[in-house]
Amino acid sequence: MTKKDMKKILVTGAVGQIGSEITMELRKRYGNDNVLATGRKTKPRKTLRDSGPFEFIDITKKETVEKVIKEYDIDTIYNMAAILSAVGEERPIVCWNVNINGMYNILELAHEYEMTRVFVPSSIAAFGPETPRTNTPQETVLKPKTMYGVTKVAGELLGDYYFKRFGLDIRGVRYPGIVSSETLPGGGTTDYAVEIFYEAIKNKKYTCFVKKDTVLPMMYMPDCIKGTINLMEADISKLKHHCDFNMASMSFSAGELAAEIKKHIPEFKCIYKPDFRQAIADTWPQSIDDSAARKEWGWKPTYDLPSMTKDMLKKLGKRHKEGKL
């Protein structure tokens, strides 16, 4: 997408883990005033609030979204508002309402207002125990056992339906666990892979809520942002898929992550006390085949476990020294 055909972007869930960082990158690329950040009730951080427009909306209330679409003349949406897997198991109805009814409102409005493009994230949670767990193919069994996973499969299908039926240009990827240093994730099963860094820096110890040998696909935030925006900017004539791209980067066990951190912080100790999130992790793949994304829009990650760990510890270490962690 060029600046010419994209004038005003709406980011929902802009206070969240991915939303907050994607908003800042989009503002850098397309101009601060052209990117409207929105959240439901959490106050935005100063950098987000001061760098461009911010509004409170609720995607489950269509009129609140429509109001800002009109006011800011929105023509592109990144729908990052979602309830993640762990909270989704505690509050399945809310999960369905936000992830499906909320998304439906976004799609309807995008169709009604003839938007240029929409991004809707899916997740590795779309897979289930019947799916091959290693090198999980692009086309495979989608029988998730969590409400979050159910909403992700339905969301992929709904998005593809709007593309085929109404010609809405809508795109999405199946995110793995995302590791990041700016905003903590909230309510996901892969949250341990972020929390472990904060606790290693602050307390030199961490109690991990999945078993040491639990392997999941993960990605560092700079790759996540690069991949998401590259997909949104890709030439549509090259895309055979739309809302369901597998997107991989690295896979490691919780024990391997702890060992990598220990190389930098030798006193660091990790103990393992699995809780209900273990059962969710056990239904997800360990590694992903993302050859369709590589072929159709040139996806290629930059970071691996050692380079991500080094960068995370450097960033969080600096904030800790400044008393900002």
Ligand code: AKB
């Ligand atoms: C979660 O753990 O729920 C998310 C995801 C993998 O979609 N991070």
